Amino acid sequence: MVAITNTTSLTFLKEAIDATLTEAEASLEAFSDDHSRVEELTRCVDGFQQLRGICQVLELPAAALMSEEMALTAQELRERVSDSRIQALGNAIVLLTRYFDYVQLKNRTLPALLIDGLNELRRAAGKPLIQESHFFSADLSRPRAPAAAESEVARNELPALVRRLRHMYQVGLLGVLRGQSAPTNLKLMARALHRVDRACGECGMSRFWWISSTAVQAMVMEGMALTPARKNLLAQYDRQLKRVVYEGERALASEAPLLLIKESLYVISLSRSTEGRIQEVKTAFDLPETTSDAFLQQELALMTGSSGSVIRSVAKALRDEIGELKETLDLASQGVADTDYASVSDGLNRVGSTLSMIGKEEDARAVKRRAEEVRRWKADQDVEGQDFQTLVDELLRVENVVASLERSLAPADDVHKAAHNTNISLYQLDDARMTVVGECRAGLALAKRSLSAFMENNWDSMHLSNLPGTFSSIAGGLMFLELDRARAVTAACHQYINQRLLAGDQAPTQENMETLADALTGIDYYLESMEEQKPIGEGVLDVAELSVATLGFPVAKAACA
Structure with a gap:
């Protein structure tokens, strides 16, 4: 993080800077209205x-470059x-006006805050974009330390292995570019690059694989924003x-471009x-101590603003209202206290009005009709009768309407599947599925720990004895x-373990075990994305x-159908 050393000078010049930018904005508007001017x-x-000269004096390199581009x-x-x-x-x-305000108030420059603005200007002019690391410096001549471990993969087998690992990387990259579950996809990409690094061993590209896999790992650990520049880096x-x-x-034998090395080191420097x-x-x-990416994005938000989803807010409000109504009816069914059905009727009317607001007219009319009936109920309403059960079913149906609305705002996934039985709460079904997903992931984690212990203890099969039950669950x-x-x-993984690791008479190779881990990790990442609902x-x-x-x-295709 860079603190400005001459804030006093900026304060004296701020009025002139603001006047210059205000005049420039007025002149641009006049030209926009009449291109002959x-x-x-x-x-x-x-x-x-003039502004560029002022910025150079104030030692604000990003603002100076921005003024030049303007x-x-x-x-x-x-x-x-x-x-x-x-x-x-x-x-x-x-x-730029907001940036000067930021520098004056915060007493720090953060040149990266202007990168997007600079690139918007350059993009409009058809010029190459500048890198995020433009204002970052590091000694790119330094070697890898510690050195790469010796590879266990024969050089003639390497292209085929890297081809498979590149496919793994591309799956993650495609997901990132499509905006799908960035953390999980990035983990897949980091694993692929780390595997390539270990497979290649000491070579000209060794330093690059080490740095690039670490940069992706940093993106995962810090939950970094995937800006266009970072997506380009991953590509x-x-x-x-x-x-x-x-x-x-x-x-x-060759080396990767130094610009890629520099950009990757900049990403790593943003990790805490x-x-x-x-x-x-x-x-x-x-690497110099810089600000974190989380702080950088927070400060950027101060200058650019943000927005939220009104529909999600409405859906949450509906869900809360329905939850309160269900709780009231549950207490009534248990005979815990006298129920104020007029209050229940009011709640139903509020639900109906909200449904009408979001275009669910038919559902709204049905709920309001039910509200009129409920208002006539007495405190001793028969909770075992058909009318009471019909109200409960109606609330469940409306709850599922709200759940469907929330689902329509997110991509389809394997957790939020449609229920064949309409008398099942979608929210409760989703919760049950999430519980099962968690259990499956716990089983996979146990299986991977067992395999690690098997490798670390000289292929002692005792460490695999718990796997049949684990894989069954x-x-x-x-x-x-x-x-x-x-x-x-x-x-298929279970078959491999039974036939090659337990019944086989030859110890597996390190590469075999890594490939087995690739398969199990792929399933784990798939389930993780379900947990994140991304x-x-x-x-x-x-x-x-x-x-x-x-x-x-x-895997036979028929087994997947």
């Missing part, structure tokens, strides 16, 4: 150039009018994987972690969740199926 753009150019954009507008450039320039004036990693697949040894590979990279490159859970593909993969897509199941096929236990 080119002299207004000349005023803009002069003002931005002057160039205004000059280009004199030659060729473009609505996108006018829009970008107007946004830049607003952003660049895929291009390096592609080089290894198609160029083999020549690609491994002081453990594991992240700390190793920070120490090896003596996982299979039962996946059957309840109707996840046939996932169940088929876990069954579907990851079925690509991760493709990766898991490819892994068990590599082990010699392909």
Whole structure:
């Protein structure tokens, strides 16, 4: 984090800066209304150039670069009018005004706050975008420390392995680009890069694989915002994987572009972690102490604002109202206290009015009719009678209408499936499914711990003795969740363990065990995305199926149908 050293100077100049930007905004509006008034753009150019000089004196490099880009954009507008450039320039004036306010009030510069604005100007002008690490510096000549471990994979087998691991990486990348469960997809990508790093061992690309896998790990651990620049960085990693697949040894002997190294180190520097590979990279490159990504995004939000979902708020309010009504009826059914059915009727009317507001007219009319009937009920209403049970069923139906509304605002996933029995609460069914998902994930975690102990104790099969029961419980859970593909993969893993690890007379290779872990991890990530209610897509199941096929236990397509 950089603190400005001459805040006093900025305070003295702030009035002049504000006046310059206000005049430039007025001139741009005048030109936007009448493109013949080119002299207004000349005023803009002069003002931005003057502003650039002030920023250089104040040692505000990001603001100085922004002012320069704004002057160039205004000059280009004199030659060729473009609505996108006018829009970008107007946004830049607003952003820069807020930035000066931020610097004065917070006494820190945070150049990264202007990266998006700079790139909007450059994008409108058709220029290459600047990197997030533009204002970041590190010694890129430093070697990897500690050095890469020796690879157990033969060089002639490496392209085929990297091809499979690239497929794993691409599944995660596609999910990230589609906005699907970023944390889970990033974990998949980090695992793929880490596996490539271990498989390649010491080579020209060794330092890059180490840094890139650590950068993705940092994104996961910190829950970093996936900006367009970071998505582009992840895509660049895929291009390096592609080089290894198609160029083999020549690609491994070369080094990745230094710009990729720098951008990756910048991402790592935004992590607050002081453990594991992240700390190793920070120490090896003596990375400067910068702000965290969470703080950076928080400060950026102060300048750009945010918004929420009205529909979600309405759905939550409906759910709470229905919950209170159900609780009241539950107490009535138990005879705990006299029930004020007039109050219940009022609650039903509020639910009906809200349903009407969001376009559920038919449901609204039905609820309001029920409210009129309930208002006539006495305190000693027969809770075993048909009328009372009909009211309970009506509330359940309305609750499911609200649940369906909430589901319509999110991508379809395997937790929020439709219920064949309409007398089942969708919320309760979802809760039950989530419980089963948690149990399945716990079983997978236990299986992976058993396999790790098996490897660490010289292939002692005693550590696998609990797996038959574990896999049976996982299979039962996946059957309840109707996840046939996932169940088929876990069954294949179980077969491999029984036939090759327990009954086999030859110890498995490290690569075999890593591939088995790939399959189990793929299923775990799929279930994790269900827990987060952010579907990851079925690509991760493709990766898991490819892994068990590599082990010699392909999943039959019929088993997945």
